[in-house]
Amino acid sequence: MTFHDDDEDLDLVLGQAHELLGDADDLFAQRLVQASRLHLRRDGGFFHPIPGDNWRSDTYEAVLEVPQALVPEFTSEVTDRIWTKLQAVLHRHNREDVFGVVVEPALPPLPEVAPDWRERAAFQAPAERPINQARRERAAAGYPTRDGMTFTSVEETAVYDLLVELQKESSRHRTFSVMPLPGVKLRDVGVRTPDFVVLGNGRALVIEVDGPHHYGLTRKADDADRDRHWDRCGVHTVRIGAHHTADPASLKDLLKEELGRRLFQVS
Numbered sequence: 001m002t003f004h005d006d007d008e009d010l011d012l013v014l015g016q017a018h019e020l021l022g023d024a025d026d027l028f029a030q031r032l033v034q035a036s037r038l039h040l041r042r043d044g045g046f047f048h049p050i051p052g053d054n055w056r057s058d059t060y061e062a063v064l065e066v067p068q069a070l071v072p073e074f075t076s077e078v079t080d081r082i083w084t085k086l087q088a089v090l091h092r093h094n095r096e097d098v099f100g101v102v103v104e105p106a107l108p109p110l111p112e113v114a115p116d117w118r119e120r121a122a123f124q125a126p127a128e129r130p131i132n133q134a135r136r137e138r139a140a141a142g143y144p145t146r147d148g149m150t151f152t153s154v155e156e157t158a159v160y161d162l163l164v165e166l167q168k169e170s171s172r173h174r175t176f177s178v179m180p181l182p183g184v185k186l187r188d189v190g191v192r193t194p195d196f197v198v199l200g201n202g203r204a205l206v207i208e209v210d211g212p213h214h215y216g217l218t219r220k221a222d223d224a225d226r227d228r229h230w231d232r233c234g235v236h237t238v239r240i241g242a243h244h245t246a247d248p249a250s251l252k253d254l255l256k257e258e259l260g261r262r263l264f265q266v267s
Contacts, residue, residue, distance in 0.1 A: 007039070013089050014038040020085040029081050032073060035211070037065040037106065038086075040098060047097045060098045062086060065106040074103040109142050134181040135193065149180050156180065156195055156209050158245040162252045163198065163207075166259065174264055176200025186229045194226070194237075200263040206230050206237040207255075209245075236262050 014033060021030040045059040064082070066074065074082075083101040090098045114120060134150035137143040144151045151157050163178045170176065179197040186192050196207040208223070227237045238258050244251050 010038045016089045017086040029078050039063050062098050062101040064103045068105040071105050132183040135183050155242040155245045159209055203263045204235045205262045208239045210239050211242045
């Protein structure tokens with residue numbers, strides 16, 4: 001293809017690096033790339049393709065914009081593995097003038113406002129009372145919603161939709177409630193937000209949807225601390241890899257099995 005520095009072509013370049021990482025069985029780096037966005041930026045240097053030639057061209061750096069929560073997972077070792085594949089793809093597209101990669105947190109989108117925003121603000125209804133659902137996500141725009149509730153990712157909405165389906169299919173005597181992203185005060189680790197708390201038959205179940213950032217050692221340790229706390233409370237935690245949402249039928253069966261076993265003691 002003819003290469004351009006637009007978002008569409010750069011996204012294809014990142015997709016090709018993603019495939020090369022998969023070919024190398026580097027699944028962790030591959031998942032991180034999948035959550036990233038790529039653009040090229042002048043880095044202030046100059047490229048001399050022929051020694052002694054007076055011609056020179058501006059050089060660039062590849063910038064990976066990633067969700068804030070994933071930034072710690074881009075260690076120097078992981079970033080080097082990603083750059084090896086990304087550089088190979090860029091060179092195939094005749095971009096030898098890109099000399100390195102940097103990782104930066106993605107900025108949240110700015111709110112959209114109308115030209116008459118002052119007049120609208122003057123007549124704006126009182127703000128909704130504070131609630132304890134998706135506290136961090138509700139403070140920023142761009143997160144997916146369902147039924148007036150906010151979610152962290154589309155994978156979480158997929159799990160929510162399946163839980164609602166199971167809820168509708170359950171009898172009145174085996175019904176359950178679904179609480180997405182509630183704020184919870186834990187005894188030893190402060191306030192945390194489990195992805196889902198499901199209540200039914202006088203019992204509770206925590207469901208966590210684990211994306212790529214859960215595979216790092218630091219996050220794994222934090223997840224283990226949370227699971228231990230819920231275990232001390234007599235509440236079981238079910239962890240679901242985000243990639244399982246690509247197969248809704250199998251995931252629905254898994255959720256149905258866990259709800260039956262943990263809430264209604266069906267073996």
